[in-house]
Amino acid sequence: MSHIELALWSFPVLLGLVFLRVPIALAMLGVGFGGAYLVYGTTLPIMNQLKSLTFGTFSNYSFSIIPLFLLMGQFATLSGMSASLFRAAESFLGHKRGGVAMSAVGACAGFGAICGSSLATAATMGQVALPELRRYGYPGSLATGALAAGGTLGILIPPSVILVIYAILAEQNIEKLFVAALIPGLIAALGYILAISVWMRVSPNDAQVRPRVPWGERMKALALVWPVLTIFVVVVGGIYIGVFTPTEAAAVGAAGTFLASVASGQMNWSRLKQAILATAGASAMIYLIILGAGVYNSFLALTQLPQLGAEWVGSSGFSPWVVLGVVLLMYLVFGCVMDSLSMVLLTVPIIYPIMLALDFGMSPQDFGLWFGILVLIVVEVGLITPPVGMNLFIINGIARDTPIRETYKGALPFVLTDLVRVVFLAAFPAITLWLVWFIDGFG
C-alpha cells in the first residue's frame, strides 16, 4: 500500500473508531501511531518523539491560554454578572414585544465577552433568565430555543476557546482573530433578537411585556455591569495593543473574574474546588485531543497527504466558492452529531491547507481570519441542531416542564438566522475583516 493510500484509509478507520465511542484523543493517537509505524516499518521514531512530545505540548506557552480561559469562564459563572447583565438588558428591552427573551439574548452576548465557552454561558444564563421568561408567559419552545441560541454567543463573541484552538492549528494571529470575531458576533446577537421579534408577530402567544423603565434607572442598571466591560476591555484590548501576551491576558481575565466572584459573595472554598475540577476535566480532555491530533497530523504529514491534497484541489479547476460551500455544509452535517471542539481539532489541520491553496482573491492572512470565523459559526450551529446539540440539552435540563421536542422546535428559527448569517459573511468577507483593517491602519 502506498503512503497516500495509507493516509486515505486512515480516515474511515478513524471515523469508525470514533463512532464506536472511542474517545477522539485515543482514536487519533492510535491511528496516527499505527500509521507512522506502517510508514517507517518501526515504532522507533514515534517512540522517541513521545519522550518529549507530551511534555512539550502540555507546557506550550500559546496553548496555556486554554485552561486559563476555561477557569475564567468558571469564575465568571460565579460572579453574579449574569444576573446584572440580564437586569440591565431588561431595563432597556423589557417593554418591547418579546423583550424579555431579547434581554436574555443581549445578556448572553454580554456574558460571552467574559466567558469563552458556550456551555457555561447557556447554563448560567439559563438559570437566571428561564424563570423570568416563564413568569412572563413565554412558551417553553421560544424560551428554551432563545437561551440555547444565546448560549452560542459565549463562543461567537471573543474571548473564545475554539478560536484559540483554530489559531493554533492554522497558525493564525489570536489577537486579530478576536477582533475579526467581534462584528460577526454582534450580528449574531442582532439576528437572534430579530428572530424573536418575528416569532412574536407570527405566532400568537400570551407573553407579556414589562413596564417601561425610566432612563435614570436604566443607567443605574447599566452601571452595575462595569466589571464585565472592564474585564473585556482589559483582556481583548490589552492583547491587541500588545500590553501583554494572550496568555497573560487570560491570566489577568481569570484573576479579574475571580475578584468579581469574591466581591459578589458567591465564592467559597467548595465552589473554588468545583471550578477547579470542571476546568481540570475540560482542560485535560482538550490537551489529550491536541496531543492525539499532533500524532495523527505528523503521520499525515509523513504521507504528504495535506500537501498533495492541496495541490490536487488547487489544480482541479473547482470553483473555490463551491469547495467552500461543500466544506461549510460538511461542518454543518457533522455538527449535528459531533461536538465543536473535536470537529475543529479533527478537520482544520487537513482542511485548512487545502482551502489556502484555493484563490479567493485575498491575502493569506485575511483568508485565515475570514475562514476561521466561518468555521467558528458553522461548528457553533451544531450546538443548537438536533439530535446532538449540547446547548439544547443543557437548557432543556433546566426547563424541566418543556419536552425536548419543543426545544428542538424553538431552536429552529435561530438556526435559520445562523444559516443566513453564514451565507452573508461568506459572500461579503469585508464585514468580518474591516475592523481588523481599520485597527491595522492605526498600527
Added chain:
Amino acid sequence: MTGAPFYLGKGEFMYGVLSRLAEVIARAMAIIGGIVLLAVIVLTCVSIIGRAFYSSGICCGPIRGIYDYTELGMAVALFAFLPWCQLRNTHASVDLFKPAFPDAMNRGLTVLVDIGMLGLAVLLAQRLYLGMLDKINFGDTTFIAQVPVWWGYAASLVGAVGFVLIAAFCVLRSLRLFIGIPTDSEDYA
C-alpha cells in the same frame, strides 16, 4: 457511599475501598494542579504589574523568566488533571450510536476503551520517565530562568503515574459493569 455493607463479601469491600481511593487520588491531584494554575495566574499578574512599574520608571520589573515558570507550571497542572478526566470520563467522544447498540455491546466497548486508555496512560508515563532521564543526562535548563527542565518532568510524572493508576481502576470498574455487577449510582458505561 459509607463503606460496603458486610453481606456483600470481601471482593465488594475491596472494590469499595479502591473506588474511594481512586476518587481521593484523582480529586486531590486535580485540586493540586488547580492550585499550581492559580499560582501561575498570581505570578503572571505580579510580573505584569512589575513590568508596568518598570516602564513608568518607578521601580521593579517583570519576574525574570516568567514565561518559563508559566510553561513548567502548566505542564505540571495538566498532567495532574489527567486522572480526574479519566475517572469522570470527561473525554470527548461521539455517543450518537450508543442507544442503537445492544446493551452488552456498549458495556463491552467501554471495557475495550478503558483498556485502550490504560495503554495510553502507561505509554505516556513511561515515555515521560525516559524523557526525564534524557533531560537529566543533557542537563537542559529553561531559556531564561535556567531551571533544570527535568524538575518539570519529575513533577509531571506524579500526574502521569496517577493517570495510570486511575486508568487501571477504570478497567476494573467497566469490567464489573460488563459482567453485570451493579455499581455506583453514576452510569459510566
